[in-house]
Amino acid sequence: MNSIDFAISELEAMKKKPDFLFYKGNTDLLYRRKVSIIGSRKPYQYTQQMTHAIAHELSRVGTCIVSGGAMGVDAIAHRGAGSANTIAVLPCGIDLRYPAVNKSLLGSIETEGLTLSQFEAGFAATNWSFVVRNELVVALGEVLIVTQADEESGSMRSVEYALEMGKKIYVLPHHIGESEGTNRLLAEGKAEAIYDISMFVGRFGKVRSAIDVSDPFLRFCAMRPVYEDAVQKYGEKIFEAELNGVIEVQNGRVVLT
Incomplete structure (x- = not known):
């Protein structure tokens, strides 16, 4: 189990900055542009589709998504x-994959992305540790996106953290009587609605046109492979694509421009 004292400015916004964090994975992600996404554990189908689309499109422009590993919107x-x-x-402790239903997902993130915890190994999640986790999720993101939340939910407590930290808050537009927490935020002028995903994502990077699915090389690059693996598979074609501005290398991975 690894721990590190992270010298990143985002943590300064917390009421009590952790002295160190336990982690598994790629700490380079901490120094990328980041957006936090949270919401209900029981999202509507509309919320599921929009959450996935927003996270996917943000990742395509090089933005790292931060969330809490929970069921529903987080996953x-x-x-x-x-x-x-x-x-x-x-x-919970970094050695525990909680909740169990997301065990496979969290294992994949440990290997390819990054898991973080403020808690010692073996520590089981409690009511108060969810609150502590939520503050860190909010602190790490440049902005907070809440795709669905009822009143008095954990997501709305996270919103309080975002407001205290001066973070911009974005929500999805919902019908009257649905996601009443986020609808209230809109009514009170505390959040901005995402009506157009492409326009929203454009604030974080260049939005690419659709990938040519008939080109296996572009499909491969869209998966953000490790640079060495890409060179081994495609050789000179990788170098040519980089010179021509088709791809960039970010934190050791190939990214389509």
Whole structure:
């Protein structure tokens, strides 16, 4: 189990900055542009689709997605981003994959992305540790996206952290009577709705046109492979694509431009 004293400015926004964090995975993700996505553990189908789309499109422009590894919106956000482009903040010891239903997902993130915890190995999640986890999720993101939340939910407590930290908050537009927590935020002018995913994602990077699915090389690069693996598979074609601006190398991985 590894631990590190992370010298990143985002943690300064917390009420009590952790002295160190336990981690598994790629700490380079901490120094990428990051967006936090949270929401209900029982999202509507609309919420599921939009959460996945937002996370996926943000990852395509090089933005790392931060969430809490929980069921529902959290898991969908992690999957939408892809394991190599996401940070899961745990409410338990770094050695525990909680909740069990997300065991496989968290294992993939440990290997390809990054899991973080403020808690010693073996520590089981408690009511208060979820609150601590939520503050760290919010602190790490440049902005907070809440795709669905009822009043008095854990997500709305996270919103309080975001407001205290001066973070911009974004939500999905929902019908009256649905996701009443986020609808209230809109009514009170505390959040901005995402009406167009492409326009929103454009604030974080260049939005690419659709990938030519008939080209296996572009499909391969869209998976953000490790640079050495890409060179081994495609050789000179990788160098040519980099020179022509088709790809970039970010943190040791190939990224389509």
